[in-house]
Amino acid sequence: MSASQRRDTRSERRHDTRLDLGRLFASLRGLVVKETRHVLRDRQTLAILLLMPLVQVLLYGFAIRTDVRGVNVAVVDPTPDAVTRALVLRVDGSVRHDVLDVFPTSDPLEQQFAAGRIRQAIVLPTDVSRRIARAEPLAVQVITDGSDPNAGSAMASYAEAIVRRWYAESVVAERGPAALRGGGSAQIAVETRMRFNPTMESANLFVPGLIALVLTIVSAMMTAIAITREKELGTMEMLLVSPLRPATIIVGKVVPYAVLGIMNIGIVLGAARVVFDVPVRGSIPLLLAQCALYVVTTLALGIVISTGARTQRTAMLAALGGLLLPTIMLSGFIFPIDSLPTPLKAISNIVPARWFLVIVRGIMLKGSGMSVLWQETLVLFGLTTALLAVGIRRLSVRLD
Amino acid sequence: MSDDPRPSAFSASTPAGAAGRDDAIVLHELSHAFGDVHALRDVSLRVHAGELFGVIGPDGAGKTTLFRIVTSLVVPSQGSAQVLGLDPVQDFRALRRRLGYMPGRFxxxxxxxxxxxxxxxxxxxxxxxxxxxxxxxxxxxxxxxxxxxxxxxxxxxxxxxxxxxxxxxxxPDLLVLDEPTTGVDAVSRVEFWELLGRLRDGGLTILVSTPYMDEAGRCDRVALMQEGRVLAIETPAAMAASYPLPLFAVRGHDRLAMLAALRASPHAESVWPFGEVLHYTDTRREVQPGALAREIGELLTTRGVRDVEVQPIAANVEDVFMRMAQTPHVAPGQERAA
Structure with missing residues (x-):
């Protein structure tokens, strides 16, 4: 080809590159196809990424059993009679509880708890049957060993349910079914208290935390590794010299990991459902939308890490230390936020997983909607936007 | 300089830093530092359109930094660059469309x-x-x-x-290759240079770097670099011809003894091992090379070296480089670049 021919092709090319969206999409497609090939070719990593959520669900599900059985209970009943006797029988008859003792006062409880003889106590007031007959308020205390937060909260809610059902039946027996109407059940106040871990949060389900954990590994860590790998290989240099904008390169690279992340959410939710019968009480579309938002959050975290790390090893360590540990420790996944020391509590506010957990727990366990969760969603959205902004700002069009 | 293909591009009338019509790359007093490390010092050079231009120097000479500035990947600390008529700092997007780049690692x-x-x-x-x-x-x-x-x-x-x-x-309109032959076997290297030659014949401007001095002869012109400076810019032939002193290839059974003996000679300018032989430069340019060769041979024989063989040879680019690397401030490239 002669030099003049070369010049002709050059001017043609310059002519049609102005804001060529079609070409942008072609490049993006090329990037996504290539990145997907990387993911699919690395079978070992792919297998780990897909099996890990399943293994985690099983591990957490079986290791942290929320399904409590054979809990030893003491009942404190200052004025025993037929009505309170019915409660003792009902508790003892449940598959989860065994009543060991009925004490007239609450004095022995301290020692019984400390010795590990009982894990739960139900404390009744005096003159229970008279209060019920007169429709006076009844205050019942449920004290639970909270040293295992998951089991503790499950025990507490089971006991509370038994007490409430017993109360309702006693009211009906004493005053007829009509007595329950018009807020009759409001006459009972069940106060649940935790021994050893009094401020325990409802960490009763591991699934929300697990989703956060898995996404941190798949979306954040894998993204960071995939981007730094290009730096290590020297291919980033080649991509930078191309007409592609850095943001295009990054978007093309993260798409497969976003898809993997969403697949993992499905695996976690599905396995939790099939194996442990974990329900989703709220709206599933809302849950998925929130998960999608969190996928973007973790991708942004991965991008931020990759802009700072030069090698895959650095990226991995940064993701493990800087993301995985806070996601486990400071999100309320394992340790309740309220029981964290004040400085860590403050730090937990900038851990996206902390807000994601509140949202997912709200949707899955309480059936909450956006009217309840809008604040947390807003915070998570804000954090995500900030992370994306930092990530994009730090993307360089040149080598550092 | 007579065999420079486009001597006009170097005419003194061209203002410094401005691209002539036929210049694909014009670098003017480029300097670049990474912290305290000066990767480039005052580099000025021009690459003509359609030229196969080689940058030759050892590892750490600044070749990669130079290429990264040309390809808009690094912003120089000082100086200016024009590549295909574009400023790599300002017009990097337009430039990147027209560049072909092969980084150091494939x-x-x-x-x-x-x-x-x-x-x-x-x-x-x-x-x-x-x-x-x-x-x-x-x-x-x-x-x-x-x-x-x-x-x-x-x-x-x-x-x-x-x-x-x-x-x-x-x-692309310009192909930039950073050490494309490093780590590649000898046959493939030869084939690769032939490919580059063919591409140049097709009208492509090529900027290529290599640490191998023996590849210099494949380029239209070469720049010798060391420690961030350009020592000389010449055609390979002119560069070899510029070697000012008599040069000899010396063989014998004991290289170490020969090296010691020749370095001790009062007339020695330099002695360098080149694979199996020694390249010896004598300071006496007025004496007949043949006579010098005989004298050196006798000297070595009296020192007990057997099978001595001394031949006057023409300098290659590596000899030129080694000599300039010894005395960078009298290098002919300096006057030109300034």
């Missing part, structure tokens, strides 16, 4: 096949293999039989050719 995805690598780079540069085929065809012909093989399983020479295809697929 930028290939080892887990992708040959064809997948090429397809990917074609899309990245907004073109297709079909469109690029008329440029890469001669190289692709050799790669096509391996098109389904993973790039990681290719030989060094094949990797190098694939990387070249990837850099050329969008028909």
């Amino acid at each position: 930028a290939l995805y080892t887990d992708l096949s040959v064809l997948e690598n090429l397809t990917f780079y074609a899309t990245v540069f907004g073109t297709t293999i079909e469109q690029g085929m008329r440029i890469i065809e001669p190289i692709w012909r050799q790669l096509a039989p391996f098109s389904d093989r993973r790039a990681g399983a290719l030989s060094g020479g094949m990797k190098q050719k694939l990387a070249l295809c990837c850099a050329l697929v969008h028909a």
Whole structure:
């Protein structure tokens, strides 16, 4: 080809590159196809990424059993009679509880708890049957060993349910079914208290935390590794010299990991459902939308890490230390936020997983909607936007 | 200088830093520092359009930094650059469309096949293999039989050719190759230089670096670099001819003894081992080379070296480089660059 021919092709090319969206999409497609090939070719990593959520669900599900059985209970009943006797029988008859003792006062409880003889106590007031007959308020205390937060909260809610059902039946027996109407059940106040871990949060389900954990590994860590790998290989240099904008390169690279992340959410939710019968009480579309938002959050975290790390090893360590540990420790996944020391509590506010957990727990366990969760969603959205902004700002069009 | 293909481009009337019509690259007093490390010091050079221009120097001479400035990947600390008439700092986007670049490590995805690598780079540069085929065809012909093989399983020479295809697929106006022959076997190196020569013949401007002095002869012109400075810019022939003193290749059974004896000689300017032989430079340019050779041979024989053989030889680029590296401030390239 002669030099003049070369010049002709050059001017043609310059002519049609102005804001060529079609070409942008072609490049993006090329990037996504290539990145997907990387993911699919690395079978070992792919297998780990897909099996890990399943293994985690099983591990957490079986290791942290929320399904409590054979809990030893003491009942404190200052004025025993037929009505309170019915409660003792009902508790003892449940598959989860065994009543060991009925004490007239609450004095022995301290020692019984400390010795590990009982894990739960139900404390009744005096003159229970008279209060019920007169429709006076009844205050019942449920004290639970909270040293295992998951089991503790499950025990507490089971006991509370038994007490409430017993109360309702006693009211009906004493005053007829009509007595329950018009807020009759409001006459009972069940106060649940935790021994050893009094401020325990409802960490009763591991699934929300697990989703956060898995996404941190798949979306954040894998993204960071995939981007730094290009730096290590020297291919980033080649991509930078191309007409592609850095943001295009990054978007093309993260798409497969976003898809993997969403697949993992499905695996976690599905396995939790099939194996442990974990329900989703709220709206599933809302849950998925929130998960999608969190996928973007973790991708942004991965991008931020990759802009700072030069090698895959650095990226991995940064993701493990800087993301995985806070996601486990400071999100309320394992340790309740309220029981964290004040400085860590403050730090937990900038851990996206902390807000994601509140949202997912709200949707899955309480059936909450956006009217309840809008604040947390807003915070998570804000954090995500900030992370994306930092990530994009730090993307360089040149080598550092 | 008489065999410089375009001596006019160096005429003193061209204002410093301005590109002549035929200059693809004009660098003017470029300096670059990474913290305290000065990677480039005051580099000025011009690469003419359609030229195969070599930058030659050892590792750490600043070649990669220079190329990264040319390819808009690094902003120089000082000085100015014009590449294809564009400023790599301001107009980097326009420039990147017209550049072909092969970084020091072949930028290939080892887990992708040959064809997948090429397809990917074609899309990245907004073109297709079909469109690029008329440029890469001669190289692709050799790669096509391996098109389904993973790039990681290719030989060094094949990797190098694939990387070249990837850099050329969008028909760039300037090809920049950073040490393309490093780590590649001798046969593949020769083939690769032949390919570059053919591309140059097709009208492409090529800027290439190499640490191998023996590859200098493949370039139209070369710049010798050391420690961030350009020592000389010449055609390889003019550079070799510029060697001012008598030079000899010396062979014998004991290289160490010869080295010691020659270095001790009052007339020695330098003695360097070159593989199996020593290159000895004598300071006496007025004496007949033949007479000098005999004298050196006798000197070594009296020192007990057997099988001594001394031959007057013409300097190569490496000899020139070694001499200039010794005395960088009297290097002829300096007057020119200034």
